[in-house]
Amino acid sequence: MEQQLKEALLEKCREMEIPLVGVANVELWEKPRFHPWIPEEFHPQSIYPEARSAIVIGLPVTLPVLETSPSIYYRELYKTVNNLLDQYTYRLSNFLTEKGYPSIFIPRDGYGSIKVLLDNPVAFFSHRHAAFLAGLGNFGVNNTILTPGYGPRVRFGTILTTAELEPDNIIEKQLCNHCMRCVRMCPSNTLEEKDYPEGITDKKACASFSDELNKREISPCGICIKVCPIGEDRKTYGREDASMYEKKDKFKDYHRAWEHVRSYGGK
Template sequence: MVNSDLVKEMVNSDLVKEMVLAAGADLCGIASVDRFDIAPEGFRPTDLFPDTKSVVVFAKKIPESILHSKSQIPYSFIEDMALQKVLQLSFDIAVSLERENVSALPVPSEPYEYWDKETMTGKGLLSLKHAGYLAGMGVIGRNTLLCTPEYGNLIKLGALLVNVPLEADPIMENNMCSEKCNACITNCPSGALHDGGVDQKKCRTYSEGSTVKGAPITVCYNCRKVCPNRSGWETA
């Protein structure tokens, strides 16, 4: 029988981060489960995995070049590929942690279990951008995207719920968005963005399109593109 106290001594935040980065992630942060008490009921880590003690959040960088293409197909391709890479990372990291006798539950961003057809509002099992914020990886900008100092908003997020307490990273308190900058809001063609939120119906109706042949593509990503901190920002 595994001694759980011994496991807790052997598996610490440094080891977990080393494993996550070695698996291929570009960033990793850790949040204690109590930080999620502010989340809506039903969307907290313990609602999904009652034994959760810590939340491990990681990110994969995506190339900035896709923002400059005159075709939306490269952006759509990279988004799909980044999602698959994050899902694979979640699988690989969970297996590696379980070899260390740590239960690790992957939390995919899709598919949605919650969907409001009328408002076209979808919610993941856990809000990964808020998880990233609570894990000290970055801040949520006016474009409602998690923005990290290293890579700005050019990231795809993943997370795992683990049953061991790990040292949490400090939450960033920097205000990345200047008071005068409203680039994402004023350049949103659907009018979906407002300071602090997004109308998902307006956003989805405008941004989700297809090719002539019917293949799904993303046709608008201005909120990511026009951000002056889209590729990173200074924390000092």
């Protein structure tokens, strides 16, 4: 019965054109994978005590649009992906509930604004850790989940369900190649050349820079995920050479296009 339910769920995701889906048993949160691990109050059962499984979906962030960041173009893409994640996780939670397995969706962010993060840079649930435990990817130096298909260029949403679904395997092979391009190009000097979680040094610096961009109506930043060389999407779009973001003379046409987009639509 559980296998049939998971197959029905995956078919529903295919119908909705959701490219990334993974499942984790909620008990995985109780077994620390690295230090520091997620405090108990952020575990799925602390949010929905009846939860038995976490379903994580991922939607890609289109690389050629992201490359214009920070820009109004990327801002609109970010908003679009977020809205779709909320809609899809809501619909999937209802799909499972109607089949007799009460379920809830977790909003993609879980905080009111960047200014809230300046005071307390934590949301009530981590989709990134859920994606890791659901076998969709693993952490890079830039504090994001890297996936084989899209590198860190993915936004995640989560459904907590009472159904005990077959979990997916965690990806054990480290995807980050430690090129440190995200460290070098971070405009707020948030990162250090260390593995996650030690690599993230100043969450408030990142939030402060996003707040400044938000005042100009061109947030979020997105630079650390656009310069990452990991992901099959780089091949799809002919962007295998990730040095293109640093070498303006060699990639003049690209930089000219990005500067054109950045010159309009924001403050």
